[in-house]
Amino acid sequence: MSVSAGxxxxxxxxxxxxxxxxxxxxxLSVRLGTIPPLGAFLSPSTGYLNNSPSATKKSSPALMSVxxxxxxxxxxxxxxxxxxxxxxxxxxxxxxxxxxxARDRLWQxxxxxxATSGRVSELLGERAFEFDSKQRRxxxxxxxxxxxxxxxxxxxxxxxxxxxxxxxxxxxxxxLSPADFPIEYKLLGTSPEPWTPLKxxxxxxxxxxxxxxxxxxxxxxxxLQKFTVGEMENLFPEFYSQGLPILDASVANxxxxxxxxxGDGSAAPMRLDGLLRIGESAQASxxxxxKPSNGSNNWVVDGVRTTHGxxxxxxxxxxxxxxxxxxxxxxxxxxGVNVYGVSLPGLPHIIIGFNDSVSxxxxxxxxxxxxxxxxxFDKTKPNPNYFYAQQWxxxxxxxxxxxxxxxxxxxxxxxQTHLGPVAQEFALDQKSxxxxxxxxxxxxxxxxxxxxxxxxxxLNRARSVQExxxxxxxxxxxxxxxxxxxxxGSIGFVQAGRYPIRTSGFGRYVxxxxxxxxxxxxxxxxxxxxxxWSPDRGYLFSANQQPTRxxxxxxxxxxxxxxxYLRGTRIGQRxxxxxxxxxTTISALMDLQNDVVDLRAKALLPLFSQWTSGLLKxxxxxxxxxxxxxxxxxxxATSEHATIWNTWWENVYNSVWEKSFPKQHFPKPSExxxxxxxxxDKLADWPVLPSVPAKSELPAxxxxxxxxxxxxxxxxxxxxxxxxxxxxxxxxxxxxxxxxANLPGFGFEHLETGGDGLTVNATTDHHGPSWRMVVTWVxxxxxxxxxxxxxxxxxVGSPYYSNMIDTWLKGKLDELLFVQQGQLKDSLxxxxxxxxxxx
Amino acid sequence: MRHTMREFLWIAFCLLTFSLLPWWQAVILxxxxxxxxxxxxxxxxxxxLLLLFLSLSxxxxxFHASHKPVSIAVSKLxxxxxxxxxxxxxAGVFALVFALAAETVLWVKYSFRxxxxxxxxxx
Numbered sequence: 006m007s008v009s010a011g012x013x014x015x016x017x018x019x020x021x022x023x024x025x026x027x028x029x030x031x032x033l034s035v036r037l038g039t040i041p042p043l044g045a046f047l048s049p050s051t052g053y054l055n056n057s058p059s060a061t062k063k064s065s066p067a068l069m070s071v072x073x074x075x076x077x078x079x080x081x082x083x084x085x086x087x088x089x090x091x092x093x094x095x096x097x098x099x100x101x102x103x104x105x106x107a108r109d110r111l112w113q114x115x116x117x118x119x120a121t122s123g124r125v126s127e128l129l130g131e132r133a134f135e136f137d138s139k140q141r142r143x144x145x146x147x148x149x150x151x152x153x154x155x156x157x158x159x160x161x162x163x164x165x166x167x168x169x170x171x172x173x174x175x176x177x178x179x180x181l182s183p184a185d186f187p188i189e190y191k192l193l194g195t196s197p198e199p200w201t202p203l204k205x206x207x208x209x210x211x212x213x214x215x216x217x218x219x220x221x222x223x224x225x226x227x228x229l230q231k232f233t234v235g236e237m238e239n240l241f242p243e244f245y246s247q248g249l250p251i252l253d254a255s256v257a258n259x260x261x262x263x264x265x266x267x268g269d270g271s272a273a274p275m276r277l278d279g280l281l282r283i284g285e286s287a288q289a290s291x292x293x294x295x296k297p298s299n300g301s302n303n304w305v306v307d308g309v310r311t312t313h314g315x316x317x318x319x320x321x322x323x324x325x326x327x328x329x330x331x332x333x334x335x336x337x338x339x340x341g342v343n344v345y346g347v348s349l350p351g352l353p354h355i356i357i358g359f360n361d362s363v364s365x366x367x368x369x370x371x372x373x374x375x376x377x378x379x380x381x382f383d384k385t386k387p388n389p390n391y392f393y394a395q396q397w398x399x400x401x402x403x404x405x406x407x408x409x410x411x412x413x414x415x416x417x418x419x420x421q422t423h424l425g426p427v428a429q430e431f432a433l434d435q436k437s438x439x440x441x442x443x444x445x446x447x448x449x450x451x452x453x454x455x456x457x458x459x460x461x462x463x464l465n466r467a468r469s470v471q472e473x474x475x476x477x478x479x480x481x482x483x484x485x486x487x488x489x490x491x492x493x494g495s496i497g498f499v500q501a502g503r504y505p506i507r508t509s510g511f512g513r514y515v516x517x518x519x520x521x522x523x524x525x526x527x528x529x530x531x532x533x534x535x536x537x538w539s540p541d542r543g544y545l546f547s548a549n550q551q552p553t554r555x556x557x558x559x560x561x562x563x564x565x566x567x568x569x570y571l572r573g574t575r576i577g578q579r580x581x582x583x584x585x586x587x588x589t590t591i592s593a594l595m596d597l598q599n600d601v602v603d604l605r606a607k608a609l610l611p612l613f614s615q616w617t618s619g620l621l622k623x624x625x626x627x628x629x630x631x632x633x634x635x636x637x638x639x640x641x642a643t644s645e646h647a648t649i650w651n652t653w654w655e656n657v658y659n660s661v662w663e664k665s666f667p668k669q670h671f672p673k674p675s676e677x678x679x680x681x682x683x684x685x686d687k688l689a690d691w692p693v694l695p696s697v698p699a700k701s702e703l704p705a706x707x708x709x710x711x712x713x714x715x716x717x718x719x720x721x722x723x724x725x726x727x728x729x730x731x732x733x734x735x736x737x738x739x740x741x742x743x744x745x746a747n748l749p750g751f752g753f754e755h756l757e758t759g760g761d762g763l764t765v766n767a768t769t770d771h772h773g774p775s776w777r778m779v780v781t782w783v784x785x786x787x788x789x790x791x792x793x794x795x796x797x798x799x800x801v802g803s804p805y806y807s808n809m810i811d812t813w814l815k816g817k818l819d820e821l822l823f824v825q826q827g828q829l830k831d832s833l834x835x836x837x838x839x840x841x842x843x844x
Numbered sequence: 845m846r847h848t849m850r851e852f853l854w855i856a857f858c859l860l861t862f863s864l865l866p867w868w869q870a871v872i873l874x875x876x877x878x879x880x881x882x883x884x885x886x887x888x889x890x891x892x893l894l895l896l897f898l899s900l901s902x903x904x905x906x907f908h909a910s911h912k913p914v915s916i917a918v919s920k921l922x923x924x925x926x927x928x929x930x931x932x933x934x935a936g937v938f939a940l941v942f943a944l945a946a947e948t949v950l951w952v953k954y955s956f957r958x959x960x961x962x963x964x965x966x967x
Contacts, residue, residue: 026941045866803913
């Protein structure tokens with residue numbers, strides 16, 4: 006930049022300097038692909054450094070004057086980062102809950118509802134278009150609109166609560182400047198969108214889908230091409246004869262439903278000539294993949310069987326582990342209500358929790374509430390007609406506009422039938438070669454309007470088990486196993502939900518959409534649902550297993566076909582041991598949440614060892630097998646034997662079925678069923694199918710897999726330069742808790758955890774106890790403990806983003822700071838915000 | 845005032861505005877004050893760039909160290925081995941912008957002066 010050199014005209018230098026400056030200024034101001042505008046992002050005053058702990062505190066000042074309140078609201082945040090919202094009426098309480106939730110979880114709320122409503126393309130651009138189209142076809146947005154109308158017309162109070170909650174969220178949003186936006190908005194270059202009651206309902210729909218949605222019917226229908234219905238029943242029993250059900254005959258208190266009119270006999274599972282090619286694309290496969298580990302535990306022991314004389318209730322729902330956590334811990338206090346527990350960010354009320362009189366916990370019932378119907382369309386008409394009951398019926402077509410970031414909006418059409426939306430089309434292989442596309446309508450209980458807001462509103466205010474029972478009479482979706490207790494010592498269980506009665510009884514296969522006999526006939530009434538109230542045995546529990554020993558009348562099938570019943574069996578056995586002879590303690594019932602005893606290993610390892618010992622050639626392998634025999638059968642994070650056994654079992658399981666059930670087009674018999682078959686002495690029980698190995702081949706398969714397992718584990722140790730020859734379970738399997746949008750650096754990886762899907766501590770590589778809670782009363786005062794793998798704050802820079810992970814990893818619980826009366830003590834308060842009602 | 849002192853004043857002004865204001869406002873303000881403090885010289889640009897880069901690196905390191913959780917997360921997101929790398933990179937980018945903005949203004953000042961000189965010679 007020499008002035009004096011002067012050989013080139015200085016004008017060139019001016020232009021050169023300006024040019025470079027302008028280029029750099031433009032580059033810092035624009036988004037380049039996924040890279041945000043770096044100028045604003047890196048700037049200390051507006052960028053990500055603003056999303057720091059001090060900034061998080063600053064976003065919630067001591068006094069704020071806000072519109073939309075009738076009276077003042079106080080939000081006291083305790084030393085664990087948990088907000089305690091105190092108001093003088095229900096609407097202001099909902100406002101405060103909305104405000105506090107938005108303060109901590111705004112981005113999470115936005116992303117989750119964008120995903121449910123099929124609006125991710127607005128944030129991420131065209132790459133999310135396929136996902137959004139699928140979401141629109143599944144009809145969540147349409148169903149949410151119907152449900153909101155239903156609330157508006159049938160429960161004005163709950164509708165107003167949703168409005169108040171939304172006002173609270175919006176009040177927080179309006180207090181933000183762009184510099185205060187959560188970091189994810191800065192990365193995407195977007196700003197928060199106003200919250201609406203519709204978004205609350207959308208989130209409710211999303212939860213129903215997470216817990217009940219699946220595409221299993223297609224896979225089962227494919228399997229019918231290989232096996233008869235009888236063989237399918239053998240490989241995939243709808244109800245197992247082993248393991249402990251939720252209710253045995255001695256505790257069940259429901260009246261049996263009088264079933265089921267046979268109809269005209271024409272109802273039947275559909276047989277399709279050709280393979281439905283499901284889950285072909287990576288995106289579709291992700292959405293259509295069943296997650297058998299979605300499950301939870303809960304149990305309750307009455308006061309007679311505890312040393313301190315009050316009931317103890319424990320709950321740990323297992324879900325995909327994400328940051329921020331799916332749960333948001335909060336206490337809500339107003340005249341007539343003082344409740345503590347976890348809420349879902351985006352919904353008012355507490356979903357799992359307790360007040361000074363009652364406590365309740367939930368697990369997923371898993372009852373099949375979704376059916377798929379193959380439809381026959383005449384597409385020559387503008388609104389395609391579909392064939393039903395021997396005549397053509399007109400469908401309706403809903404136009405869905407999908408806005409795409411940086412591109413013009415695109416419109417898709419969703420055809421609606423009386424059965425439900427045409428949500429899927431699959432290519433069906435033809436014998437002549439090629440394929441035809443078959444449309445399928447989805448009948449799903451989640452599409453029906455319901456009012457769970459009222460149910461949880463009532464549960465939050467209940468004073469007894471009887472009041473909770475009454476509240477649950479109108480509960481519809483998602484079907485849940487509620488356990489409950491009250492201060493007087495009563496306990497209860499009900500598998501609440503709206504479950505259909507199918508005339509055909511075939512809920513697990515694709516059905517013919519032209520035949521009315523295949524339709525749902527009615528709902529199972531509350532009195533017929535599996536339930537039990539203060540049984541003599543003194544305890545109740547559920548772990549997503551089948552509700553009763555014999556098929557529950559009216560229930561077609563459920564997730565328990567795939568989810569291991571061994572978890573529930575272990576809980577039942579332990580509760581019996583703990584309570585039968587002497588009263589049990591709170592700590593014993595807490596410890597049960599961390600139980601990692603592997604009942605499958607207990608059952609199968611002796612048999613596998615017997616088959617394998619004579620077939621091993623290598624002495625080192627023989628020694629390892631021998632040491633495995635001395636293992637305590639616990640899937641501890643530090644156990645090498647746990648790694649050997651689990652990897653061995655997984656290899657054997659895959660070897661047995663890989664030829665019969667290849668790829669994603671077919672279901673695979675559950676691990677429990679495989680165990681039952683392997684243990685069976687009766688050769689006839691082993692499936693005699695060409696592609697399944699003969700029973701005589703099994704010892705060789707099991708031994709070969711043992712050697713393969715050791716090779717795999719030795720290579721793993723070598724690769725990781727481990728001093729141990731074989732890796733410990735926590736190191737080998739590990740658990741990750743990724744960020745909700747999978748942003749690297751915003752989540753945790755390689756957390757060393759014990760347990761697995763079949764143990765009471767059901768932590769897997771990405772899934773596990775998303776909230777552990779234990780509640781009781783001591784001297785008539787509620788006392789509770791809890792933890793979740795995350796933290797109250799959704800801001801990655803906050804110390805409360807992940808402050809509970811360490812406690813969770815250790816299997817410990819924090820004492821919950823339930824404020825009985827007045828305000829949270831100053832010594833336990835991190836910050837206090839008063840929302841002043843603006844005139 | 846001595847030249848070095850004026851240079852340090854300019855750098856301090858850059859750091860202050862950069863810490864408090866959106867980056868483009870900081871750049872405009874520091875550019876605006878430039879003609880009163882700096883001169884266009886042979887070594888001026890390189891020296892200012894270097895000094896500014898070093899000062900900004902220290903400032904950014906301080907910011908990042910005091911906001912470690914978010915700095916570490918963002919560094920991982922950008923696949924950088926450590927947040928100090930992020931500090932140095934961002935200091936480099938912003939030092940260049942500030943120095944170029946200042947240089948641009950100095951060139952304008954220089955052009956005006958030249959034009960004025962030419963006009964006065966003609967007259």
